Amino acid sequence: MATINKGGRNPKIDKAVHRYVFRLTDKENSKFLTLFEQSRMDTKAKFIVSVLFERQIRSVQIDKGAMEYSIKLSQFFAQFRAIGVNYNQIVKILHTHFGDKKTVLYLGKLEKQTIELAELCKEILVLSKRFENEYLLKKGKI
CATH class of the missing domain: 1.10.287 (Helix Hairpins)
Structure with missing residues (x-):
């Protein structure tokens, strides 16, 4: 019996399933779009992920x-x-x-x-x- 090719993409190995939503003001959105354009990345999602994980984030613990x-x-x-x-x-x-x-x-x-x-x-x-x-x-x- 032959396998039937249903078409479509191959499934991703490490599928992104976690989603976060945030809202920006008009001024913040304008700044975000400017930074996104300067980055020359394909998608806004990739840009946001690169900004989050490539920059150092400092956290302060208050005793x-x-x-x-x-x-x-x-x-x-x-x-x-x-x-x-x-x-x-x-x-x-x-x-x-x-x-x-x-x-x-x-x-x-x-x-x-x-x-x-x-x-x-x-x-x-x-x-x-x-x-x-x-x-x-x-x-x-x-």
């Missing part, structure tokens, strides 16, 4: 933990600056409304609190450096 840490640290330093403004206002009020003895007494207490705050700030800076060295630099986040 939410590191971002949150940075935000909290920024908020803390904003509060730290506000404390500095309040410190100046307190010293001015002390000199204006109190005598020398009370002023010296309150300034002594304020000085103790300032020293504690400065130590806390140093500790935060050490912890931030350690976080940066151990976490961000090792993971390539910076």
Whole structure:
């Protein structure tokens, strides 16, 4: 028995079955058509595939933990600056409304609190450096 030739193309080995659809504005379409014409390719599909796979596409990963840490640290330093403004206002009020003895007494207490705050700030800076060295630099986040 002879095989009957039905005609037509031979089936492709690696058939393209995945389809993607996107829409362009008039301006984007004009730019796309210009680029397509400059490429001198046969079909728009081949042009799009070549642009997608021949160009390097960069992706950025955002570490939410590191971002949150940075935000909290920024908020803390904003509060730290506000404390500095309040410190100046307190010293001015002390000199204006109190005598020398009370002023010296309150300034002594304020000085103790300032020293504690400065130590806390140093500790935060050490912890931030350690976080940066151990976490961000090792993971390539910076």
